[in-house]
Amino acid sequence: MKENVLPANGKLGILIPGLGAVATTLIAGVEAIKQGLSQPIGSLTQMGNIRIGKRTDDRYPLIKDFVPLTDLNDIVFGGWDVYADNVFQAASHAKVLDAHLLNAIKPQLERLVPMKAVFDKSYVKNLDGKNVKEAKTKFDLAKMVMDDIENFRDANDCARVVIVWCGSTEKYIEAAEVHDTIESFEKGLHENHDLISPSMIYAYAAIKLGVPFANGAPNLTCDIPALIELAKQTNTPIGGKDFKTGQTLMKTILAPGLHARALGIKGWFSTNILGNRDGLVLDDPDNFKTKEVSKLSVLDDILRPELNPELYGDLYHKVRINYYPPHGDNKESWDNIDIFGWLGYAMQIKINFLCRDSILAAPVVLDLALFMDLSKRAGMSGIQEWLSFYFKSPQTLPTLRPEHDIFKQLIKLQNTLRHMMGEDLITHLGLDYYQDLVEAL
Ligand SMILES: NC(=O)c1ccc[n+]([C@@H]2O[C@H](COP(=O)([O-])OP(=O)(O)OC[C@H]3O[C@@H](n4cnc5c(N)ncnc54)[C@H](O)[C@@H]3O)[C@@H](O)[C@H]2O)c1
Numbered sequence: 001m002k003e004n005v006l007p008a009n010g011k012l013g014i015l016i017p018g019l020g021a022v023a024t025t026l027i028a029g030v031e032a033i034k035q036g037l038s039q040p041i042g043s044l045t046q047m048g049n050i051r052i053g054k055r056t057d058d059r060y061p062l063i064k065d066f067v068p069l070t071d072l073n074d075i076v077f078g079g080w081d082v083y084a085d086n087v088f089q090a091a092s093h094a095k096v097l098d099a100h101l102l103n104a105i106k107p108q109l110e111r112l113v114p115m116k117a118v119f120d121k122s123y124v125k126n127l128d129g130k131n132v133k134e135a136k137t138k139f140d141l142a143k144m145v146m147d148d149i150e151n152f153r154d155a156n157d158c159a160r161v162v163i164v165w166c167g168s169t170e171k172y173i174e175a176a177e178v179h180d181t182i183e184s185f186e187k188g189l190h191e192n193h194d195l196i197s198p199s200m201i202y203a204y205a206a207i208k209l210g211v212p213f214a215n216g217a218p219n220l221t222c223d224i225p226a227l228i229e230l231a232k233q234t235n236t237p238i239g240g241k242d243f244k245t246g247q248t249l250m251k252t253i254l255a256p257g258l259h260a261r262a263l264g265i266k267g268w269f270s271t272n273i274l275g276n277r278d279g280l281v282l283d284d285p286d287n288f289k290t291k292e293v294s295k296l297s298v299l300d301d302i303l304r305p306e307l308n309p310e311l312y313g314d315l316y317h318k319v320r321i322n323y324y325p326p327h328g329d330n331k332e333s334w335d336n337i338d339i340f341g342w343l344g345y346a347m348q349i350k351i352n353f354l355c356r357d358s359i360l361a362a363p364v365v366l367d368l369a370l371f372m373d374l375s376k377r378a379g380m381s382g383i384q385e386w387l388s389f390y391f392k393s394p395q396t397l398p399t400l401r402p403e404h405d406i407f408k409q410l411i412k413l414q415n416t417l418r419h420m421m422g423e424d425l426i427t428h429l430g431l432d433y434y435q436d437l438v439e440a441l
Pocket residue numbers: 017018019020021022023080081082083094117118119120124127129165166167168169170198199216217218242243244245246276277278281357358360361
């Protein structure tokens with residue numbers, strides 16, 4: 001397949017609906033890294049290695065040296081927000097990065113002013129920004145977003161564009177008839193159907209133009225049959241949902257380990273306190289419900305209680321998020337895990353993760369943008385399941401169960417890169433060379 005992957009020539013535009021804490025931490029971070037002020041820690045594309053060939057070959061290149069990815073110097077950022085603050089103001093407001101770092105890159109950040117957003121307050125009650133597009137129909141709004149994308153591409157001389165949704169979590173809705181086909185969806189856009197959310201309008205606009213779209217929030221967005229079909233038609237890579245950071249990252253690291261050793265789990269209580277704008281939005285029960293559904297699915301899919309009812313059949317899983325302004329973006333999570341071992345003897349695990357939400361999320365957005373662009377250049381389209389590694393609630397075809405185990409997700413991601421570059425997939429069997437090594441002793 002190697003010869004079919006187009007090189008990453010020219011500039012890549014990364015357009016972001018939602019220039020809040022996560023997006024501004026990413027943008028400021030990339031600027032700081034470009035200037036040699038810091039390092040891209042937490043980013044697999046920038047700092048991760050990949051094994052190529054047999055263990056005995058000892059080949060572990062950096063991922064960015066193995067696959068053709070856009071260089072950080074060739075990235076141009078832009079985006080939309082319901083607040084008109086430029087990226088310097090928004091980053092200062094988010095209080096994730098210290099003022100000293102932000103001041104060092106102030107001119108580059110001040111230049112980035114959000115475009116007017118597609119916004120509907122009924123989807124996010126706790127926000128009331130005024131930097132919002134106005135039009136008669138949702139179809140007109142989608143057209144305006146398409147114009148934004150094309151104007152941005154031309155003005156910044158971008159060879160390619162990708163979009164990553166970093167906007168607030170929208171209220172919970174379920175897929176309905178209007179989401180079933182491209183025709184019903186487009187009819188719904190013309191008729192201002194209630195169940196077409198703002199994030200779906202951005203996704204529709206992007207996919208229509210063949211621009212890769214990843215969704216970092218738990219909203220349905222592009223996870224509906226109409227947009228999956230459209231992505232196939234326009235050869236567009238899509239993916240979601242909900243960046244895997246913080247507590248769920250820990251859960252998908254730990255749960256596969258307990259499951260691997262056939263240890264039982266009776267209860268998993270997870271609670272969080274956070275005080276940023278994301279926390280404020282999630283303080284509304286309709287918006288929390290979207291997040292809750294995304295967070296709850298993880299354990300069931302890793303543990304498969306139906307296959308092992310003795311170990312996981314009675315598992316009680318509870319997730320809470322509490323808005324607590326004094327903590328700002330420094331989310332604190334507690335997990336109490338009631339497990340049992342040999343002969344049913346009970347044990348407990350406690351995790352208290354004092355994390356920084358946007359510090360964990362920023363490298364995820366960067367990797368997703370770069371890998372989505374790679375997918376497009378490799379001719380891959382539709383749902384990019386190999387990027388499940390980055391999502392709390394990975395989008396799959398409706399007939400497939402999502403894979404939540406972070407280690408299996410990593411194997412899939414790495415094998416996809418090997419496949420793209422025409423290298424052997426790694427099965428970890430090793431028998432093909434083990435005997436030779438024994439004989440050589
Ligand atoms: N930080 C994490 O670890 C993490 C993990 C998983 C998912 N997420 C999700 O990522 C998203 C961003 O998180 P954040 O901490 O940056 O939140 P934030 O509140 O700081 O930023 C979100 C921004 O989106 C804007 N916005 C809302 N609706 C919009 C629309 N329709 N168009 C354009 N802009 C819009 C808001 O004005 C705000 O500036 C949230 O949905 C959050 O749930 C974050």
